[in-house]
Amino acid sequence: MHSMNISNFDLNLLRVFDAMMAERNVTRAAQRVFLSQPAVSHALARLRKEIGDPLFVRAGREMIPTAKATELGPAVHTMLDQLALVVGKTRFDPRTSAAVFRIGIVDVREYLLAPLFAKLMREEGSRVRLLVHGFDDANFQAQLASGALDIAVSMPQPPAPGIHSRKLSTQGKCLASQSHCGLTASGDQRTGYWKKRELEERWSMRRRTFSPYRPFSQIATCYL
Structure with missing residues (x-):
């Protein structure tokens, strides 16, 4: 069993680990903790040595956590949350917080x-x-x-x-109503109405891009 000396353990390594568990990608994890990608890679190398486990294994563009990392993940995340509460003793203030x-x-x-x-x-x-x-x-x-x-x-x-x-809102959607003239018209009129509507919508959207x-x-x- 790998023994670990925590007397000089760098807690910032756990911040990197927590970011990697969430993002599964070194670049995104680096952005999340405001570090460079090489700094995150270096931190992971140190943490792997400390824990004695690969922690994350590359699979395509994603870094998959090992069984050990999966076991540690929830406990590390909870510990970091509790530590943040202990260190930040003041009440949360959105005007001063940079969270x-x-x-x-x-x-x-x-x-x-x-x-x-x-x-x-x-x-x-x-x-x-x-x-x-x-x-x-x-x-x-x-x-x-x-x-x-x-x-x-x-x-x-x-x-x-x-x-x-918590429920934020309740919305209703109307799919069909008697006020829609296309429903009250005769067969040919109804077909013509919906074709006209489709052409109008396509024409109005011809320059739009949805993302x-x-x-x-x-x-x-x-x-x-």
């Missing part, structure tokens, strides 16, 4: 919510940074549990243990 929060928002909701976040931050004079990511509704709870995301805006579903949820994963920083720039 970074990772928010997962799916598709078009990013365009609806990101400007609201930017407006609120501007009005509050906040130094907090928000990083908006797209995500898959099927696995976002795992991303929350691992620390890859701090907040997720998603369709309602039962939260996993340890995840707190639901536009970086938040580009959106926020328009409002700050």
